[in-house]
Amino acid sequence: MNIDIICIGKIKEVFYREALNEYAKRLSKYCKFNIIELNDEQTPDNAPEAVERKILDTEGKRILAKLSNDAYVIATAIEGKKMGSESFARLIDDLGINGHSRIVFVIGGSLGLSDEVKKRADMLLSFSDMTFPHQLMRVILAEQIYRSYRIINNQPYHK
Numbered sequence: 001m002n003i004d005i006i007c008i009g010k011i012k013e014v015f016y017r018e019a020l021n022e023y024a025k026r027l028s029k030y031c032k033f034n035i036i037e038l039n040d041e042q043t044p045d046n047a048p049e050a051v052e053r054k055i056l057d058t059e060g061k062r063i064l065a066k067l068s069n070d071a072y073v074i075a076t077a078i079e080g081k082k083m084g085s086e087s088f089a090r091l092i093d094d095l096g097i098n099g100h101s102r103i104v105f106v107i108g109g110s111l112g113l114s115d116e117v118k119k120r121a122d123m124l125l126s127f128s129d130m131t132f133p134h135q136l137m138r139v140i141l142a143e144q145i146y147r148s149y150r151i152i153n154n155q156p157y158h159k
Contacts, residue, residue, distance in 0.1 A: 001031040001092075002102040003145060006066050008059050008109035009040035011135045023142035030149040035138065038062045040109045052111055060114025063106055072100040073121045076107050076137060080124030089148035105145075107137050 011017050020035060027033040039062065041055040067073055072095055083091070095103055105125075106117060118124060127140060150157040 001096050002034075003027070003031050004034045004036055004071075004102070004104045005107060005138060005141060006036045006038065006063055006104055007107040007134065007138055008038050008063070009134060010037050011138070013135060016135045016139055019139045020142055023139070023146050026146050027142070027149065030146075030153075033142075033145070035142075036066060038066070043110055055109075056111050056114040057116075059109055059111075060117045063108075063113070063117050064120060067104060067106075067120060068102070071102045071104040072123075073104050073106060074123045074125050075113055075118055075121035076105065076127065076141070077113060077118060077124045078126050078129065078131070080126035082126050082128075085144060085147050086151060088144055089151035092145070092148045093152045105141055107134055107141065109134060 024033050
């Protein structure tokens, strides 16, 4: 299984990068795991709605250019489906069983994701009604993917 996280922006904080590297190392036993960071657009303070739409469109085009037709795309969005860790593990397992060899998770920038990216997604996934920094969201997502593989393989860690 190939699992990618496509995200907007680079991680500047060393502690987030170290956490991601740790989960990437742990995941290497279960899947081919990659994080693809795309350039973000500078968002001016108090930007008008038209400027924000243009930023979302530009970032969205960058994301869409990285999505292959064979990828099962799961976009993180606050309005997406919420699920527990066991259900998330079943989703990943079922996708593999049903012939999806590539899952791509998408995390937007500070403004979220464009409508075009959400339309391309096979699923919208929400981790909470709360808003998280997109850098932290990468760590949370990587941890949940790792937890899923531990659950799928009946290995300790989950509880």
